[in-house]
Amino acid sequence: MPERELTNAQRALLLALMVKAGPVENRYLTRAKINLKKAPYRDQLVDWKLITLREKPEVPYLTLELTEKGWGRALEELSAEVPALAGSLGGTLYLLLDVLRQHFEKQNVSAAEFFSAYAGQTGETAGPAPRAQRVAPSDDLESRIRKAYADLAAEPGAWVTLEDVRRALGDGSKPAVDHALLRLDREPDVSLIPESNQKTLTAGQRSAAVRIGNQDMHLLAVGR
Template sequence: MSNKPLGTSARQALVALMTHVSEASNPELYEQFRVRIEKNVRQELQDAGFIVWRKGMRGTIIHELTEKGWERARRELSAAPPERVSSAWLLHYGTLMHLNRLLTAHNLQLADLYIGPPATLDIDGQPAPAEEERAAGEPDGIEARVRNVYLRLADAPGDLVSLARLRGSLEDLARDDLDRVLRAMDRRREIHLEPDPNRKALTQAARDAAVVIGGEDKHLITIDQS
């Protein structure tokens, strides 16, 4: 089914998820790009194997590109724009075509453009430690402590827990060390960090406890049951 032409809304959703880089909810996509992935579009992309999704806090649906979805999104860089779209989308697709020529000329992949070399940079463009450096910086097993504290605070595996509560149980850790570990675990999809969709109701403690990833505050953590 992946060879079936995608509708305009599905193509826009692919570009939005590609540009967002990490998994995203509809409120996040709408806030950044004025794009929503409606049920029929979600089904179209899921049937084609381009996305996976799960339910987050208060039933919010979280979307993420699959490897196949990233491959399909790559084709949007050289595709003609959808029919009957606004001038903003025409300009966007013109930019994508220029980027495609640059990637081709330098033999680069889409990940080099949107994510960067995983061995040297994290999602915020900061130097990522090598595995041996990461291990050396965690003599007390910070990752294991994060998992243990999460399981103690969550009513059930997969529930959302506020980072404020998590930090409150790990007060002996330096903030930079904990943030580094949380970003690394999220990047490896061992945990999921999410923004609270009801940001107006956030306490100052919840705001202060947030981890910034890709320029966005993440207030909640969940760990799926494996």
């Protein structure tokens, strides 16, 4: 954890990246008025290993994402005191954060699971998802995932790629299937893990991954 206290703008950025639960384009943060106006403050978060920055030659903007340490630091804000100079809106925000903390504890769900289910991520942009795509999946979708797995797996507990599972489902928006997978991951007989050898992943396998925290999961097993 950094020795220096975070500024309110830095706190806001960490919380925004936690809510989006994945890579976020800098231009989206700017439109949402969450972007840090002074690059040194952003660079401090990089130096403290709380966020990562990625640049692509073909696009004129940065992509930001929380590191594992950044997730931990953002989660601390859920039980933190209201920062100085936060104002009335900031005080209300921290009331909401405390309610979220209580909800996570009561429902035994992680912040990563909760926010990933509603982030509506599409690749690296992580812009706002259409409202229609944020509908929680029914139990039927979870049952269909289990059936698709059973048809694909050589035996119970064998690893199956999420690309194959999504292909077997045929329909269903990615956010809806992601949400169903995250719900299933809470079941004792279900496991989601990343591919250990990332170099072997195809573009389709990367696209089919479900993100939990700051890590993409590519493989599903049921009955382990």
